[in-house]
Amino acid sequence: MKNFAYFRPNTPEQAVALLEANRGNTELLAGGTDLLALQKGYIAQPGRVVSLNGIAALRTITIAANAVTIGAGATLAMIADHADLRRLFPALTSAAGDIGGPQIRNMGTLGGNLCQRNRCWYFRDEHSPCLLRGGNRCSAIEGENKYHAIFTANHRCVIASPSTLATGLIALGASAEILGPKNNRRTIELAKFFFAPVGPNDREHTLAANELVTSVTIPNRGLANAAYEVRQKQATDWPIVQCAVAFAGGRNGAKATGVKIVLSHVAPTPLLAEAAGRAIENRAINDEIATAAGRAAVEGAKPLPQNGYKVRLVEVAVKRALMLAAGLPRYWEA
Numbered sequence: 020m021k022n023f024a025y026f027r028p029n030t031p032e033q034a035v036a037l038l039e040a041n042r043g044n045t046e047l048l049a050g051g052t053d054l055l056a057l058q059k060g061y062i063a064q065p066g067r068v069v070s071l072n073g074i075a076a077l078r079t080i081t082i083a084a085n086a087v088t089i090g091a092g093a094t095l096a097m098i099a100d101h102a103d104l105r106r107l108f109p110a111l112t113s114a115a116g117d118i119g120g121p122q123i124r125n126m127g128t129l130g131g132n133l134c135q136r137n138r139c140w141y142f143r144d145e146h147s148p149c150l151l152r153g154g155n156r157c158s159a160i161e162g163e164n165k166y167h168a169i170f171t172a173n174h175r176c177v178i179a180s181p182s183t184l185a186t187g188l189i190a191l192g193a194s195a196e197i198l199g200p201k202n203n204r205r206t207i208e209l210a211k212f213f214f215a216p217v218g219p220n221d222r223e224h225t226l227a228a229n230e231l232v233t234s235v236t237i238p239n240r241g242l243a244n245a246a247y248e249v250r251q252k253q254a255t256d257w258p259i260v261q262c263a264v265a266f267a268g269g270r271n272g273a274k275a276t277g278v279k280i281v282l283s284h285v286a287p288t289p290l291l292a293e294a295a296g297r298a299i300e301n302r303a304i305n306d307e308i309a310t311a312a313g314r315a316a317v318e319g320a321k322p323l324p325q326n327g328y329k330v331r332l333v334e335v336a337v338k339r340a341l342m343l344a345a346g347l348p349r350y351w352e353a
């Protein structure tokens with residue numbers, strides 16, 4: 020690991036003041052479960068690291084009648100184990116509880132989860148050509164790509180978005196609060212937060228290098244919601260495909276409206292499956308309708324040579340997430 024100077028500010032404003040407008044030399048550190056691995060692999064080589072761990076204000080979870088606000092420094096364990104969050108937003112808490120093992124959940128934070136870098140093995144290998152590290156081609160497109168994107172049209176880099184919290188948060192209509200230089204604050208819908216990177220100055224999100232996520236706010240609209248992950252094995256690893264859904268009504272035979280179906284691990288950003296949402300809109304959810312939504316969700320998929328198998332997994336994940344949110348029997352556990 021390259022040597023770096025370490026800063027431990029006490030307020031978000033002090034943290035932002037330590038950031039730089041250009042990427043690369045200064046990195047924010049939260050739980051370190053991603054950044055430190057990147058540093059050890061010489062993929063990230065900051066000369067300055069700004070820790071957020073001295074900022075108590077980032078660790079709060081506030082439940083109000085119409086919205087819930089989770090500080091960016093709240094750990095994955097705090098989210099997974101929070102009784103009110105579990106009752107209101109199972110799409111979020113079940114995903115948080117499935118991440119890694121206890122060590123990762125106790126260290127990893129919400130902000131770090133949303134800003135984590137992709138898992139492409141070419142990106143994480145300092146010796147492989149990679150567009151995101153300044154190379155002239157994406158090695159995954161003609162290389163080993165079984166865990167990469169299946170929605171690849173118009174993407175020169177075929178990473179799969181890794182965050183399984185992003186999907187539920189997008190389905191629930193959440194926004195991130197951002198702090199920038201000169202105390203500049205802005206709010207961005209999480210549906211617009213993510214970005215498909217193509218070069219070394221890009222990240223998988225739209226934050227500027229000198230901006231910080233301070234919190235995420237989820238409106239409390241009483242939506243039915245759930246997430247379902249397809250995993251290769253029950254181990255401390257990312258899922259292969261994940262789906263989160265949210266809708267009004269839709270339980271006890273009522274029609275579902277405002278349906279949002281969001282996928283991860285299938286495209287460079289979390290993907291809103293609009294055709295799948297339309298297939299369910301204003302209908303009562305049952306096995307047949309949920310199956311049809313799963314099929315609609317894979318419209319437009321263009322898998323790579325080794326990951327066509329993911330298409331079927333998306334169909335299954337969408338169907339099961341919908342059935343979970345609608346309170347229908349878990350036929351797969353019978």
Ligand SMILES: Cc1cc2nc3c(=O)[nH]c(=O)nc-3n(C[C@H](O)[C@H](O)[C@H](O)COP(=O)(O)OP(=O)(O)OC[C@H]3O[C@@H](n4cnc5c(N)ncnc54)[C@H](O)[C@@H]3O)c2cc1C
Pocket residue numbers: 046047048049050051052053054055071091092095117118119120123126127128129130131132133134135136181182183184226230231232233255256257258
């Ligand atoms: C074995 C294992 C399994 C995992 N499984 C899953 C999974 O199933 N689903 C999933 O979603 N994730 C999974 N993860 C990833 C895990 O969720 C992230 O590593 C963790 O959430 C990152 O949080 P952190 O606080 O440790 O971030 P750090 O490593 O400290 O930071 C990660 C990145 O985010 C930036 N950052 C951190 N906080 C902020 C902020 N407030 N504002 C702006 N930028 C910020 C940092 O600069 C850095 O670039 C897994 C990780 C491991 C190791």
